[in-house]
Amino acid sequence: MTLRDIFEKKKKPKFLFFGGKGGVGKTSCSAAAALYAAEQGISTLILSTDPAHSLGDSFQQKLSGNPTPIEGVPNLEAIEFDVKQSMKEAEDKLRSSEETSEVMAQAEMLGVTEMFDTTPPGADEALAFSKILDYIDEPTHELIIFDTAPTGHTLRFLSLPDVFDSWIGKLIMLRMRLSSFIGTIKKFFGRGDEKDTSLEQLKLFKKRIEAARPELSDPxxxxxxxxxxxxxxxxxxxxxxxxxxxxxxxxxxHVVVNMIAPDSQDCAFCMARKKVQSESIQTIKEYYEDFILTEVPLFDTEVQGLEMLRKVAKILF
Ligand SMILES: Nc1ncnc2c1ncn2[C@@H]1O[C@H](COP(=O)(O)OP(=O)(O)OP(=O)(O)O)[C@@H](O)[C@H]1O
Ligand SMILES: [Mg+2]
Structure with a gap:
C-alpha cells in the first residue's frame, strides 16, 4: 500500500505533517512527498524547522527562512526556519527593550536575575508551532508540508489548557504581574501612563490557535x-x-515504515538484522492494522538530491 490515495481524493489536503522519532526519515519522506506533489502540478511549500539544515541537504540547495524555489522543480518552494537563530533574535530584542531593563532592575533588586538566564523549556517548540500557525492561512500554495514535528508535542499547543500552562502563558502572566508592579512604582514616581499589552497578546495567540484548530482537525x-x-x-x-x-x-x-533491510542470503549480518526487523514489522502490522502502511527499503546511499528523492517518492506513492 502507498500514500497515493492522498492526492487522488477529490478534495486534496492542504496540510501534511511528517513526524516521528529522531533520524527515522521524516525529512527524507517530507522532501520526497513535496517533490511528488509539485511534479503532479500541485503548488507546494515545504517547511522545516530543523536547525541541522537537513532539508537543504535533501534538495542539495541552500535554503533560508523565506520561501526559496527548488531549482529544476516548478511548483516547489522550501523554507528552512532556524528556530534557534530566531529565538536568539527575539531574546536580544527583548533584552534591549526599555521595559525589560526595568524588569531586570527589579529582578536584580529582588535577587532573582537567574530566572531570566535560561530560555524556558519548550520555547523552541512553541516557536516552531507559531511558525506553523503563520502558514495556516497562507493563500499562495495549494499544499504545505511540515517537516517540523519530531513528536506530537509541537502540536500540543492546540490543546487549550496547554496554552496557558505553556511558558508563553506563564511568561505573559508574569510580565503582567511585573508590569503592574512596575506601573505602581511608576505611579509613585508620577509617570505611570503606559498600557500593558500582554493580555492582548495572549488573547491573540489563543485566537490564532482557535482559528487553526478546525483546519488541522479536518480530515x-x-x-x-x-x-x-x-x-x-x-x-x-x-x-x-x-x-x-x-x-x-x-x-x-497512513504510517510509513522506513529503512527496511533488504534480503541477502549471503550476508549473515544482514540476515540477522532482517530477522530482528521482521519481528518489529510483525508488531507494526498488528498494532497499526487500521492504518495504511507504506514500506520503504533501506537504500545503500543517503536520500539526497532530486534523483534519490524521486526514487523514494515512487515507493511512497
Ligand atoms: N530509506 C533510507 N535508506 C537509506 N538512508 C535513508 C533512508 N531514509 C533516510 N535515510 C538517511 O538517513 C538519515 C536520516 O534521515 P532524515 O534526515 O530524513 O531523518 P529525520 O527523521 O528527518 O531526522 P531528524 O530527526 O534528525 O530530523 C539521512 O542521512 C537520510 O539520507
Ligand atoms: Mg529531519
Missing amino acids: NKTEFIPVLIPAQMAIFETERLLQALYEYEIPVK
Whole structure:
C-alpha cells in the first residue's frame, strides 16, 4: 500500500505533517512527498524547522527562512526556519527593550536575575508551532508540508489548557504581574501612563490557535503521517505520538515504515538484522492494522538530491 490515495481524493489536503522519532526519515519522506506533489502540478511549500539544515541537504540547495524555489522543480518552494537563530533574535530584542531593563532592575533588586538566564523549556517548540500557525492561512500554495514535528508535542499547543500552562502563558502572566508592579512604582514616581499589552497578546495567540484548530482537525484538509523504522524503540515512540495526535484530534490515516533491510542470503549480518526487523514489522502490522502502511527499503546511499528523492517518492506513492 502507498500514500497515493492522498492526492487522488477529490478534495486534496492542504496540510501534511511528517513526524516521528529522531533520524527515522521524516525529512527524507517530507522532501520526497513535496517533490511528488509539485511534479503532479500541485503548488507546494515545504517547511522545516530543523536547525541541522537537513532539508537543504535533501534538495542539495541552500535554503533560508523565506520561501526559496527548488531549482529544476516548478511548483516547489522550501523554507528552512532556524528556530534557534530566531529565538536568539527575539531574546536580544527583548533584552534591549526599555521595559525589560526595568524588569531586570527589579529582578536584580529582588535577587532573582537567574530566572531570566535560561530560555524556558519548550520555547523552541512553541516557536516552531507559531511558525506553523503563520502558514495556516497562507493563500499562495495549494499544499504545505511540515517537516517540523519530531513528536506530537509541537502540536500540543492546540490543546487549550496547554496554552496557558505553556511558558508563553506563564511568561505573559508574569510580565503582567511585573508590569503592574512596575506601573505602581511608576505611579509613585508620577509617570505611570503606559498600557500593558500582554493580555492582548495572549488573547491573540489563543485566537490564532482557535482559528487553526478546525483546519488541522479536518480530515479533508490535514493529515499527519507518522514515520518509523522497524525497531522496538521507534514503535514505543510512535505509540506516544499517535496518542498525542488522537488527543489533539489530528487526522492520521497512513504510517510509513522506513529503512527496511533488504534480503541477502549471503550476508549473515544482514540476515540477522532482517530477522530482528521482521519481528518489529510483525508488531507494526498488528498494532497499526487500521492504518495504511507504506514500506520503504533501506537504500545503500543517503536520500539526497532530486534523483534519490524521486526514487523514494515512487515507493511512497
Ligand atoms: N530509506 C533510507 N535508506 C537509506 N538512508 C535513508 C533512508 N531514509 C533516510 N535515510 C538517511 O538517513 C538519515 C536520516 O534521515 P532524515 O534526515 O530524513 O531523518 P529525520 O527523521 O528527518 O531526522 P531528524 O530527526 O534528525 O530530523 C539521512 O542521512 C537520510 O539520507
Ligand atoms: Mg529531519
